[in-house]
Amino acid sequence: MKELVILSGKGGTGKTSLTASFASLAPDAVLADCDVDAANLHLLLRPDVQSREAFHAGREAHVKSAVCCGCGRCAAACRFDAMSMTGPNETAEVDPLGCEGCGVCAFVCPTGAIGFSDRMAGDVMISDTRRGPMAHARLVPGSDNSGKLVAHVRQAARRLAEQRACTLVLIDGPPGLACPTMAALTGCAHALIVIEPTMSGLHDLDRVLALTGHFSVPTSVCVNKWDIDAAKSVAIERNARAAGAYFAGRIRYDRGVTEAQMRAETAVEAGVPSAADIRAVWGRMAERLAVESVNG
């Protein structure tokens, strides 16, 4: 089983649109939505949730009000203003959204009134979609994506692939280059970087290529909306090749993609003009990954 991760360096360049279209073209792929901060693959693929498991990350403080002496040292020490003396009988009370779980309140508390519990951060889900099985997650408000959560979603996707004898896992990666991105990238068979022809796109390309290069993950690059700036598209193609990446093609700017998405259809399903470009990019990816492809 092989994992293909789709990255961009910044959000909004077309990772999810492309991943969803690839799912239409790869007959036995499992999908993994690892962009958990702004998970949106489910909007396109309308998953039917089969199972869910609670995900815990970090800790949050709890006050035993019967033990609290009401001295207020915790409220004074908390850098996140998460502790106030508004509990019963002017005891300490935690604002769970403000609490970062750092533990300073328990450290300064003279009566040992503060304890910690694991914070419930969201659910990791296994679903069926019209384009195959999918692993994804939903965070509770105020929680954020992490390397740990991405590692969980990836593991769930790999298990799904083994159970259903799928040969490919398509990972919709997180934006940026930080911890969640590295957790999505390490150990993948291949990375595809989706870049827009803009100044920030040119800059992001260098940074993502440095990261995939560091982890020795073979990398391909495609330009999305190439015709909004042909000169920058040429520069991206040149820089990608100079860095040793494979250039997988250009996808044209196409309002039809947005219109299709408003109907919860992928570009390939809707057969909009740019679907031809996406098919060509996928064909090259399938060839490089040596996986099966359909004309679906």
Add this chain to the structure above:
Amino acid sequence: MKIVFTLQGDGRDGLVDRRFGRADTFLIYNSETDERQLVANAAVDAAMGAGLKAAENIVALGAVALVTGECGVKALHALHRAGVKVYSTDSATFEDALEELRQGSLREAQPA
């Protein structure tokens, strides 16, 4: 000398985990006695900074070398500074990676 290898799952299948910070299991190999010991990677569930925490644990174990798939930028720096050599392997199994190490054919990762 202790050499740490990163393995998948509980490590009993001897399959190399290409990740370092979020590898499931560390195999601690003693090159003098040929002894092998499996320990769970305590950093695997870190929300952030799993690589650096794992590096700290490797140093605490007193290992002289680490054999893994790829190790992140910060962890690589930390291990390098602590005098732990980091080797990248493409081998699927611990036995193959060990053989590569013995033959001196593993690539040593250097911080940029």
